[in-house]
Amino acid sequence: MSRPAPSGAPEELPAPAGRPGTPALVRYALGSAGMGVYVTVPGLLLLYFLTDTLGVSPWLAGLVLLVPKVVDVVLHPFVGFLSDADRARRGSRLRLLAAGCALGPAFVALFAVPGPVADRPWAAALWVAGWFVVGNTLFAAYQVPYLATPTDMDVDYDGRTRVLSFRMVVLTLGILVGGAVAPLLVGDGEPTVAAYTLMALVLGAFTLAFQLAGVGGVRRLVPPRAPAGSAAAGERRARPVRDTLADVRSVLRANPHFRVLAASYLLASTTTHLVLAGLPYYTRYELGRPGFTTVLMAAFVAPALLATPLWFRLSRRAGKQRCLLAAQSGFALGALGLAAGDRLGLAPVVAATLLLGVSFAGIQLFPFSMVPDAIREAGPDELARTGSYLGVWTATEAIGSAAGPYVYAGALALGGFVASRAGDQVTQSPQAHSAILTGFTVVPAALMVLSLLLQLRYRLDAQARSGRTAG
16 A cells, blocks of 8 residues: 655656657666676675685585675665655755765775685685675665666656666676676686785776766766755654665555566576576586686676667567566576586587576566556655665565575585685585586576566556556
């Protein structure tokens, strides 16, 4: 049930009407490049960094990635509340957005483990976990107000997909930079902490530069407006932190369309991040080619640069829901296609990875463009708390980004995978090899099928296409 808008709050969050120009959208989208690096590199390398450089056991390494993300269940919705409060009191979400630009230095600290700490696996695990919490907090401060922009704008059903297609293309570039450059910088074989630190310095500077560009893009697309009345601002100031979980429940109860989207995307996010976490293990232990991580990461990400505009065009004819279901099906098939390893040669491996990449583009584009549809369909009362919705949504994504590596780490632990430090020589058992392969192929395929089955329950898209919820 929708709650009434606070006294003095506007029914709509006004934004410039009309079709935004390409230069403004490009500038906005640039902020996604830095986000792409942070989404990708920890997901791709952090578990491997812990188990194969710092000597942290798989079960503990999995907890290091999972526990900081559990905080996001409260953190992201609270950031969403703060974002809405800033919008009401100051007329923009820019203050939190600017604070999130400190993400780059935190990213460096995540991998720059001091020597005495790196010599003790438990201490190294605590160091990484602590800085992971800091990085996730700053990421939330940037991501939540940034993703509120398409909802704050006065655009229609296809217009929201257009805005987010620009974002997806640049996000893909950021993922490609992080996914391809990071393995190159740390090197093949058994990279050291120093190699990871150099990688983090380079990509941390990249992240900061593009985040700052994104702040300017948001300012152009959604200029600051007159603050809401003092009564609304006072009510928002008075709300305690403990109300955050109640706000999460309220959002999910008030909007069944959003609830289905979030549940399906939780599984999809878990699946894609599991694949990222498992890729270095797959290339080293199954393909016997550690350097092939860069090749497969490029094959996974690069197709999205072409696929995203094609997905957008296709969605204008078939609708977002049908396209998303097709992308989820393709991802499940691609994951199963990797199960043969290199027994049929490397060409089928690359082909299956390309299918994963094309599907990944749709899985990223359509849910994010459907969230504004679901919020606007709920009416002006729910539109007034866009930040809270985006906080719940990004918390869902964050939980998935931790759950994926945790599930894969669990598979490694069950298979008896032996952790090692840089320079150590270990031989993995047949059971460990089986866990590496099954966890990377069969498990993500099954998770994506479950995501697809949940997505089938989404019913809003036909209405949105008819124009009843446009604008």
